[in-house]
Amino acid sequence: xxxxxxxxxxxxxxxxxxxxxxxxxxxxxxxxxxxxxxxxxxxxxxxxxxxxxxxxxxxxxxxxxxxxxxxxxxxxxxxxxxxxxxxxxxxxxxxxxxxxxxxxxxxxxxxxxxxxxxxxxxxxxxxxxxxxxxxxxxxxxxxxxxxxxxxxxxxxxxxxxxxxxxxxxxxxxxxxxxxxxxxxxxxxxxxxxxxxxxxxxxxxxxxxxxxxxxxxxxxxxxxxxxxxxxxxxxxxxxxxxxxxxxxxxxxxxxxxxxxxxxxxxxxxxxxxxxxxxxxxxxxxxxxxxxxxxxxxxxxxxxxxxxxxxxxxxxxxxxxxxxxxxxxxxxxxxxxxxxxxxxxxxxxxxxxxx
Numbered sequence: 001x002x003x004x005x006x007x008x009x010x011x012x013x014x015x016x017x018x019x020x021x022x023x024x025x026x027x028x029x030x031x032x033x034x035x036x037x038x039x040x041x042x043x044x045x046x047x048x049x050x051x052x053x054x055x056x057x058x059x060x061x062x063x064x065x066x067x068x069x070x071x072x073x074x075x076x077x078x079x080x081x082x083x084x085x086x087x088x089x090x091x092x093x094x095x096x097x098x099x100x101x102x103x104x105x106x107x108x109x110x111x112x113x114x115x116x117x118x119x120x121x122x123x124x125x126x127x128x129x130x131x132x133x134x135x136x137x138x139x140x141x142x143x144x145x146x147x148x149x150x151x152x153x154x155x156x157x158x159x160x161x162x163x164x165x166x167x168x169x170x171x172x173x174x175x176x177x178x179x180x181x182x183x184x185x186x187x188x189x190x191x192x193x194x195x196x197x198x199x200x201x202x203x204x205x206x207x208x209x210x211x212x213x214x215x216x217x218x219x220x221x222x223x224x225x226x227x228x229x230x231x232x233x234x235x236x237x238x239x240x241x242x243x244x245x246x247x248x249x250x251x252x253x254x255x256x257x258x259x260x261x262x263x264x265x266x267x268x269x270x271x272x273x274x275x276x277x278x279x280x281x282x283x284x285x286x287x288x289x290x291x292x293x294x295x296x297x298x299x300x301x302x303x304x305x306x307x308x309x310x311x312x313x314x315x316x317x318x319x320x321x322x323x324x325x326x327x328x329x330x331x332x333x334x335x336x337x338x339x340x341x342x343x344x345x346x347x348x349x350x351x352x353x
Contacts, residue, residue: 015233018230019230019237020234020237020240022237024237024238029234033231039181040295041178046185049228052129052221052225053194053221054221055214056221057141060141060195061142068143071274073273073278076272078147081261081268082285090118094114095115096253097249097256098115106249110307112307115311116301116308117311118253120163120297121298121315124290125288126288127290129320130148131148133326136327138277140278175297175300198210229321251314251317251318254314255318258323261286266279266282266283266330273345276338280330284323295309295312298312
């Protein structure tokens with residue numbers, strides 16, 4: 001276990017405090033960094049995500065993608081949670097907590113907008129950051145890549161009608177430039193870069209060369225993750241200090257949503273007998289969000305200063321620390337998971353000649 005993994009909670013806490021403090025005392029710096037964007041996609045953040053995921057993508061052998069079909073249980077569970085459970089459960093949680101329990105503590109004029117933002121957030125499954133979470137759980141990289149690609153394809157046709165259905169709108173404005181640019185920046189570019197690097201390394205030293213380069217890149221990847229956390233909280237440092245109660249209340253249904261959906265996916269994979277290396281990323285994909293698209297959609301529909309935009313931003317704030325906690329749960333429950341009857345039965349079938 002690395003120092004990062006051993007003291008994970010401490011590093012996350014430090015990054016959150018540093019981010020909030022820096023955002024409050026030197027807001028100009030973060031405003032300047034935040035302004036480096038195109039189509040609501042922050043370019044410095046894209047670079048950090050490249051640094052995080054390219055080392056993981058270098059490990060992927062595209063020739064092995066044809067074997068992903070044997071993980072059909074994990075694929076089915078992930079798609080079910082992402083598209084049949086997650087948006088609808090968030091609509092219910094939003095109504096329960098924001099529309100009812102917390103209503104007396106929130107601005108009355110923003111209640112519906114807050115709920116809308118939560119729904120938009122839940123309707124956009126995560127893309128690039130999933131590679132980070134999958135790597136931390138020693139997840140099956142080919143399954144993760146294929147599942148992310150499948151979710152992206154579904155999102156192009158399903159995001160707009162699903163949000164329109166849950167929000168009761170006849171039509172919604174999908175920020176297509178944000179969606180397509182995000183897919184290109186967070187998936188296509190790093191995949192191509194990683195595979196070009198992999199081919200060059202294989203031609204100039206084989207797997208030994210890959211292992212040496214990954215030993216150098218891995219600390220950089222972890223550093224990029226921590227810096228991302230500082231930036232996310234730095235961008236919103238002023239808002240966190242100015243209205244902490246509203247942000248805390250909006251975080252409650254998001255937290256419940258993450259743990260519910262990740263737990264549901266994890267348990268369903270265990271019941272179906274899927275391998276732990278697939279159940280981990282399946283649970284993480286089922287719980288995390290494509291926050292760049294969600295924020296852009298909320299702003300385009302309701303405005304920059306709307307409750308919907310704030311709700312999606314809260315999703316951004318809780319994304320990294322909460323998903324790291326899910327990673328911890330997945331890693332520390334591996335023994336329980338693999339003791340499941342269906343898991344042991346399928347494992348026995350795999351080892352039998």
